[in-house]
Amino acid sequence: MNHSSRRSFLHNAALGSAALFGTPLLRCTSFSRPSSPxxxxxxxxxxxYADVGCYGAGDIDTPHLDRMAGEGVRFTDFYVAQAVCGASRAGLLTGCYPNRIGLLGAPSPQATHGIHADEMTLAELLKQKAYCTAAFGKWHLGHLPPFLPTRNGFDEYLGLPYSNDMWPGHPGRGDSFPPLPLIENEKTIEINPDQSQLTARYTERAVSFIDRHKARPFFLYVAHSMPHVPLFVSNKFKGKSKRGSMAT
Structure with a gap:
């Protein structure tokens, strides 16, 4: 896929995402065109797929996600390029097959590769249109400095650089993983953070980002680690989903 066709793909993906989540058009005078949602x-x-109420979940209550689906568009045929970690994110953010850009599977903490500088991300495309951009949550497109979100179109970032199970607490492979870093922009701010609080922390940062950028068009990418194992749930939500030990 050449850069021109990829830009078209990413543009359409951006508009589709806005429709899906029913995001409001919050505009100021300098960004008054309806083409900047x-x-x-x-x-x-x-x-x-069926873990959300609007897609048939009967024992998990997801009222906020259901409302977003009701106010936007609910896709019934939607696929990721690969159903695993880093590869799925590569496809989502670049519009490319992960195999083509060399991002397969789930890169480990020992990996030295990541998203190539020549690849245009959705964030980089939207920044060309004066969008504010942020990513909160799991990245998994390379943990070395050249591959971090802030080097690939995002103005700010808070999250884990790879999967939350790649940590010393892994029941079978703990010895093979280094301490798990929580990164803000390009600086490690915590080691082995309390994962039961990460969902709330990412959400709070996302809400703050929206509040701080109401006057300009923005792109917000929130990539929650949950419900990927190991499962971590805060005391506030334990037992809420009627799924027993699978409650997250």
């Missing part, structure tokens, strides 16, 4: 993508990890 706010774009919000919430990307959950290992969540099943």
């Amino acid at each position: 706010n774009v919000v993508i919430i990307f959950t990890d290992d969540q099943g």
Whole structure:
């Protein structure tokens, strides 16, 4: 796929995402055109199709997601390029097959590769249109400095650089993983953070980002680690989903 056709793909993907999540058009005088909608993508990890109320979940209450679907567009045929970690994110953010750009599977903490500088991300495309951009949550497109979100179109970032199970607490492979870093922009701010609080922390940062950028079009990418194993749920939500030990 050449850069021209990829830009077209990413442009359409951005508009589709805005429609899906029903994001309001919050505009100021200098950004008054209706062609600059706010774009919000919430990307959950290992969540099943029928784990959301609007797609048939009977024992998990998801009123806020259901409302977003009701106010926007509910897709019934939607696929990721690969159903795993880093590869799915590569496809989502670049519009390319992960195999073509060398981002397969789930890169480990020992990996030295990541998203190539020549690849245009959705964030980089929207920044050309004067969008504010932010990513909160799991990145998994390379943890070395050249591959971080802030080097690939995002103005700010808070999250884990790879999967939350790639940590010393792994029950079978803990010895093979280094301490898990929580990164803000390009600086490690915590080591082995309390994962039961990450969903709330990412959400709070996302809400703050929206509040701080109401006067300009923005692109917000929230990539929650949950419900990828190991499962972490805060005390506030334990037992709410009627799924027993699978409650997240």
